Amino acid sequence: MSPADSPAGGAAAGDVPLAVELRGITKRFPGVVANGDIELRVRRGEVHAIVGENGAGKSTLMKTLYGEHRPDEGEILVDGRPVQFRSPADAIAAGIGMVHQHFMLADNFTVLENVILGSEPTKRGRLDRAGARRRIEEISERYNLGLRPDALVEDLGVGDRQRVEIAKVLYRDARILILDEPTAVLVPQEVDELFGNLAELKREGLTVIFISHKLDEVRRVADSITVIRRGTTVGTADPRTTTAKQLAELMVGAELPTPETRESTVRDTPVLQLVDVTVSDESRRPVVDDVTLTVREGEVVGIAGVEGNGQAELVDAIMGLRPLAAGSVLLGGEDVTAWSTRARREAGVGFIPEDRHRQGMLLDAPLWENRILGHQTRPPAVKGPLIDRRGARADTARIMREYDVRAPGPDTLAVALSGGNQQKLIVGREMSARPRLLVAAHPTRGVDVGAQSVIWELLKDARAEGLGIVLISADLDELIGLSDTLHVMLRGRLVATLDPRRVTPEELGGHMTGARSTAGAA
Numbered sequence: 342m343s344p345a346d347s348p349a350g351g352a353a354a355g356d357v358p359l360a361v362e363l364r365g366i367t368k369r370f371p372g373v374v375a376n377g378d379i380e381l382r383v384r385r386g387e388v389h390a391i392v393g394e395n396g397a398g399k400s401t402l403m404k405t406l407y408g409e410h411r412p413d414e415g416e417i418l419v420d421g422r423p424v425q426f427r428s429p430a431d432a433i434a435a436g437i438g439m440v441h442q443h444f445m446l447a448d449n450f451t452v453l454e455n456v457i458l459g460s461e462p463t464k465r466g467r468l469d470r471a472g473a474r475r476r477i478e479e480i481s482e483r484y485n486l487g488l489r490p491d492a493l494v495e496d497l498g499v500g501d502r503q504r505v506e507i508a509k510v511l512y513r514d515a516r517i518l519i520l521d522e523p524t525a526v527l528v529p530q531e532v533d534e535l536f537g538n539l540a541e542l543k544r545e546g547l548t549v550i551f552i553s554h555k556l557d558e559v560r561r562v563a564d565s566i567t568v569i570r571r572g573t574t575v576g577t578a579d580p581r582t583t584t585a586k587q588l589a590e591l592m593v594g595a596e597l598p599t600p601e602t603r604e605s606t607v608r609d610t611p612v613l614q615l616v617d618v619t620v621s622d623e624s625r626r627p628v629v630d631d632v633t634l635t636v637r638e639g640e641v642v643g644i645a646g647v648e649g650n651g652q653a654e655l656v657d658a659i660m661g662l663r664p665l666a667a668g669s670v671l672l673g674g675e676d677v678t679a680w681s682t683r684a685r686r687e688a689g690v691g692f693i694p695e696d697r698h699r700q701g702m703l704l705d706a707p708l709w710e711n712r713i714l715g716h717q718t719r720p721p722a723v724k725g726p727l728i729d730r731r732g733a734r735a736d737t738a739r740i741m742r743e744y745d746v747r748a749p750g751p752d753t754l755a756v757a758l759s760g761g762n763q764q765k766l767i768v769g770r771e772m773s774a775r776p777r778l779l780v781a782a783h784p785t786r787g788v789d790v791g792a793q794s795v796i797w798e799l800l801k802d803a804r805a806e807g808l809g810i811v812l813i814s815a816d817l818d819e820l821i822g823l824s825d826t827l828h829v830m831l832r833g834r835l836v837a838t839l840d841p842r843r844v845t846p847e848e849l850g851g852h853m854t855g856a857r858s859t860a861g862a863a
């Protein structure tokens with residue numbers, strides 16, 4: 342580790358030319374210095390990781406490099422030449438592409454349409470679909486992205502959406518790829534695949550800038566690391582000689598938490614029962630296939646699975662967001678199969694959705710409105726027949742304190758929060774209603790190591806008081822550490838039930854991909 346060295350005149354670090362150099366970048370938002378005097382030097386052909394706490398300024402810095410923001414101060418050099426981007430179009434023309442922290446695809450379009458959107462190829466003045474298809478297939482093949490050009494994006498899981506985003510960037514001939522927390526949404530096997538793809542990109546001479554909170558994986562994939570704290574560069578680290586612990590300390594000055602929870606708080610009373618639940622897709626294929634499971638008071642039931650094996654549909658079934666083809670859902674012993682989502686929520690079901698931008702938040706609304714979203718019928722949202730703005734604001738301020746949501750105040754717009762801080766607000770909101778069942782899809786996705794341990798503690802405390810939790814997560818340490826019971830979901834079925842006290846992440850991964858026989862599972 343060395344302190345961020347002063348910029349050494351642009352052209353080279355060692356012998357390798359710099360693909361990107363940022364000098365003294367400052368970007369202010371009203372009341373916030375998101376980036377203050379940041380230095381970044383990325384060598385051509387390397388994978389360069391950027392790490393830092395939630396709200397440290399990583400996404401802002403990348404959006405500045407990508408032409409979405411104009412820096413208030415500082416200089417951007419690409420391939421040694423100073424540039425001034427007025428928009429992402431300028432950045433793309435300079436060979437820079439970005440995959441955002443939350444995806445930006447058009448749901449009701451196909452993969453092919455999404456990839457070409459904004460740079461439609463033409464042949465004699467007409468859209469050249471065949472040509473586009475050939476190029477997409479070639480890109481998919483070369484980087485092993487497994488794209489189906491005619492699939493509708495709304496039918497894709499998060500992992501596939503990400504590959505579409507990457508293809509979209511490659512389609513525009515990017516030489517420098519920015520990936521903002523790409524692995525937050527992936528299970529280990531998919532992370533391996535992505536890292537395989539990154540290796541291909543590197544071989545082809547592309548440069549990758551990679552943001553992540555998972556320090557082990559940063560050390561695995563990165564050639565060099567820049568650490569950002571509270572908007573400014575605090576150092577660069579060599580992944581070969583820096584431990585995850587040292588990195589965490591550099592980031593937050595704290596130790597890495599583990600979710601470890603061993604004393605069981607499981608009681609006998611069931612809060613949720615799924616009985617022979619089947620959910621079908623449009624073509625009547627079962628995507629959740631005859632699932633039976635019980636969550637008792639004080640119990641965390643983890644569902645492990647590779648993205649797209651029915652977990653999302655299972656969550657929808659529990660929440661009443663999708664009709665069942667067969668089976669029933671019971672809450673506290675009562676059959677709620679025919680109940681609306683709202684009725685279920687009012688009966689005490691908390692929900693942390695997988696895709697916070699589509700289901701969990703109104704980005705253009707202030708935080709206090711987001712606080713009452715989905716909870717409009719109860720205090721602090723209402724007082725008598727009226728919306729209680731003051732109560733909602735005060736309670737939002739409380740959540741911000743307890744969950745360490747870093748933002749100026751309850752009137753800040755949600756869109757101005759960093760990704761991890763948005764997530765913390767959603768978790769705080771759902772826990773505030775004191776639910777008896779919490780359906781949590783990736784509750785700490787995108788949250789930094791410090792905040793992650795805070796959320797784990799709060800979930801454990803609520804569990805000890807009798808909360809039942811359905812936990813879906815791509816973070817196997819989280820699943821193993823928090824769950825009392827662990828099911829594996831594969832192609833819509835629960836194929837194994839494992840003891841989280843004994844299973845290792847590797848074994849769990851084997852079950853998830855079906856590589857391991859399900860016999861012998863406890």
Ligand SMILES: Nc1ncnc2c1ncn2[C@@H]1O[C@H](COP(=O)(O)OP(=O)(O)OP(=O)(O)O)[C@@H](O)[C@H]1O
Nearest residue numbers: 370375395396397398399400401757758759760761
């Ligand atoms: N459009 C905006 N308007 C106002 N403030 C903003 C805006 N975008 C970001 N900020 C603020 O700038 C700071 C840095 O945010 P940024 O999104 O860059 O953090 P981050 O490092 O990417 O965090 P995370 O790991 O949570 O994604 C935060 O305080 C955030 O609230």
Ligand SMILES: [Mg+2]
Nearest residue numbers: 400442759760
């Ligand atoms: Mg971010």
